[in-house]
Amino acid sequence: MGRIPCCPKEIVKGAWSTEEDEILSQFVTTHGEGKWHKLALKAGLKRCGKSCRQRWLNYLKPGIKRGEISLDEEDMIIRLHRLLGNRWTLIAKRLPGRTDNEIKNYWNTNLSKKLKKQPTLSSWPLSPSLEHNHKCEQVEKTRQTHVALEAHLPRRVKDVQYNKTLQNQGYSSPSCSNEREGSRNSDEATNTLNDYLIDIDQNKEFIEDDFSSKVLEIEDQKRVGLTKSPTSTTLSNQYHILTSKFDPLETFLDVELERMASFMGHNEENYCNRGPPS
């Protein structure tokens, strides 16, 4: 039983014409998004479904911001990239109107080169001051020490399993089952969001790899449907930020961005796409 080809036989590739854009826009506006393969056929577009999806999501969808990326946006991209790595969709979610593709391109063509020229300031790219530079150096030193001691952590986690449940909190934390060999012991692998929020509150040093792995962990918690807020009084200070629709990753990013802003003496409000919890 052969697989149905995903694209029409006479598939058109390359740049989209104005006519094609109009057809796609009109069709999606009328019939909605999704089922891109069928959509392409019904709309009479000789395009791959994926191509239609990409064209709509990256260029035609209302609300997409075109044009030059502002300094604020650039700064935000750099910060988020340090937290998340090449996870463009996650980064794009924090920049309203910008698409993952646009951010990825901007990074590859502009920022990666810029940061290579200024490796030390890559962590904190805002306008420099002496105090600022001093802090940057301190942070970079700490980071380098940490990186030297710790092998690089996996960027992606494919498999998740529960192996720890926090008592009296109704909150269980997954851990990575594909840990690098010898990179962590089992206790380290069971660090929880709770633990990490305590770390944040205690204003521990910024360590890049810890952030990356923690973000991954939080994403996995989301993936397995972890939405229940803990109730421990010990942790109550940390959880004032949690809303009824608790989203561990969003919360984590908000906390980190606020922390970085406070560290650098900048107001991060503009970067947070969610308002403060009510």
Added chain:
DNA sequence: AATTCTTACAACCGCCGGACT
């Protein structure tokens, strides 16, 4: 003016995982 080089970015491609049958 012609040619070559560089840059920017739109689009393609392969892979993955969840949903469905």
Added chain:
DNA sequence: AAGTCCGGCGGTTGTAAGAAT
């Protein structure tokens, strides 16, 4: 359980436009 569909993601490529020679 296995096969297939479908959407999402991130890496890579193709190419137009501008800069340099």
